[in-house]
Amino acid sequence: MQQSVAEIRRLIARHKFWDYAFAIVGMICLMVGILVLLSLFADLARTGAPRLTPAFFTSFPSRMAEEAGILSAWVGSVLVMVVTACAAVPLGVAAAIYLEEYAPKNWMTAIIEINVTNLAGVPSIVYGLLALGLFVYILGFGQSILSAGLTLALLILPVVIVATRESLRAVPGSIREAAYALGATRWQMVSDHVLPYSSAGIMTGIIMGLSRAIGETAPIITIGALTFIAFLPNSPISPEFPFVNAKWLMDPFTVMPIQMFNWTSRPEEEFQLNAAAAGVVLLAMTLAMNAVAIYLRYRIRKKIKW
Template identity: 75%
Template sequence: MEPQNVREIRALIVRHKRWDKMFAIVGLIAMLVGVMTLFALFLDLAIDGLPRLSWDFFTSFPSRRAGQAGILSAWVGTTLVMLVTALTAVPLGIAAGIYLEEYAPRNWVTDLIEINVSNLAGVPSIVYGLLALGLFVYALDFGQSILSAGLTLALLILPVVIVATREAIRAVPGVIREAAYALGATKWQTVADHVLPYSTGGILTGVIIGLARAIGETAPVITIGALTFIAFLPPAPLKAEAPFLSFDWLFAPFTVMPIQMFNWLSRPEAAFLTNAAAAGVVIIVMTLAMNAFAIWLRYRYRKRIKW
C-alpha cells in the first residue's frame, strides 16, 4: 500500500463530493429563482391592484375616467363566452376521447386523428384566431360575436379535453368492461353506464384546466375582432314573455377580461395601469382557483378509487 496513492484517491473523492453538494445548492437556487421571481411578480401585481378592488369595480362599465371604470361588461362577456366554449368543447372532446380509446380500430385513419390531436396542441393560439376570423366571422357569417369567440376557444381547448378524457378512460381496468359484456351489455351500454362514470373525475379535471386556459386567452379573441371598449351588456338570455329564452346574446358584440386588461395596459395614464393591475388580480385569482380545484380533484379521485 502506497500512502501517497491513497491520499490522492481520498482527495479525489472529497473533491467530487464537493461538486455534488455544490450542484445541490445550485439546483435549489435555480428552483427558488424560478418560483420566487414569479411570486415577486404576483406580489407586485397584488400591491398595485388590490387597493383598487371594490364592489363598484365589478359593477361599473369601462369609462374614460379611470377612477370610475369597472369590469362589468368584461366579466359578463367572459362568462357568456365560456358558456359557449364549455357547451361545445366538452361534448365534442369527450366523444372524441371515447372513440379513440374504446372504438378506434388500429388503422391509418386512427393514426391520422391521433397525430392531428397532438399537433393541434402545439399550434400557436393566434393561428386559431385567424382560422376563426376566416371561418366563423366571415364564411359562416357569425360576425364578431360571443358565438364566434366561444367556438374559437372551444377549438383551442379541444386537444386538452380529448387528452384528459383518454387518460381517464385508460385508467379504468378491463375487468369492469368484461363484467359488463358478460352480463350482455352492448359496447355503448358498457361505456355509458360503467366506463364513463368511473372516469368522471379525470375528465372533469381536464375540462376545468382547459376552461381556465380559455379564460386567459387574449390573442385569438382580439383577432376575431372583440371590441376593447364596451359600455353595454348583451341582451339578457331570459325574457319575461314567451318563449322566455332568447339567443340574441350569442350574436352580440362583447369584450372579455384579458382584453379589458390589455386595453388599460396600452394607455399611458398611471390610473389606468392601476385598473389593469386590479383586473389582473381578478384574472389570476379566477384561473389559479380553477387550476387548484382541478389538481385537488385529481388528487382526491386518485386516492379514493382503488381497483
C-alpha cells in the same frame, strides 16, 4: 495505474463537492423561479388592491380611470365560457371515447392521434386567424360571443381530449369485461360503467381547458373583438315564454383579458392601476379553477384503488 488512497479520497471528495454544489444550484433555481413569480404577483396585488372595490365589478369601462370597471368584461367572459364549454365538452369527450374505446388500429386512427398532438402545439393566434376567416366571414357569425366561444372551444379541444383519454385509460379492463359478460353492448358498457368511473378525471380536464380559455387574449383580439364595450349583451333569460333566448350569442362583447390588455397599453398611470386590478381578478379566476382541478386529480389518485 497505481493510485494512492489519498488520491482516491481526494477524487471522492471532489465528486461529492459537485454533488452538493449542484443540489444547491438546483434549489436556488427553483427558489428564484418561484420567488420571482410570487413577488410579481404580490406587486400586482399591492398595485391593484386600492381599485378592487364592489363598484369596480359593477361599472362599465370609462374614459375616467377611477370610474371604470369590469362589468361588461366579466359578463362577457362568463358568456363566452358557456359557449366554449357547450361546444368543447361534448365534442372533446366524444372524440376521446372514440379514440380510447372504439377506434380500430389502423392508419385513420393513427392520423387522428398525431393530429390531436399537433393541434396542441399550434399557436393560439393561429386559431384566431382561423376564426377570423371561417367563423367571422365565411360562416357570417360576425364579431360575436358565438365566434369567440367556438374559437376557444377549438383551442381547448386537444386539452379536453387528452385528459379524457387519460382518465378513460385508467379504468381497468376487468370493468369492461364484466359489462360485456352481462350482455352489455359497447355503448352500454361505456355509458353505464366506464364514463361514471372516469367522470372526475374528465371534470379535471374540462376545468383545466376552460381555465386556459378564460385567459386567452390573442385569438379573441384577432377576430376583432371591440375593446370599449359600455353595455351588456342581451340577457340569456327573458321574463316571457320560452324564458331563454339566443340573441346574446350574436352580440358584441369584451372579455377580462382584453379589458386588461386595453388598460395596460394606455400611457396614463391611473389606467395601469385598473390593469393591475383586472389582472388580480383574472389571476384569481384562473388559479382558482386550476387549484380545483389539481385538487380533484389529487383526490382521485388517492381514493380510487381498483
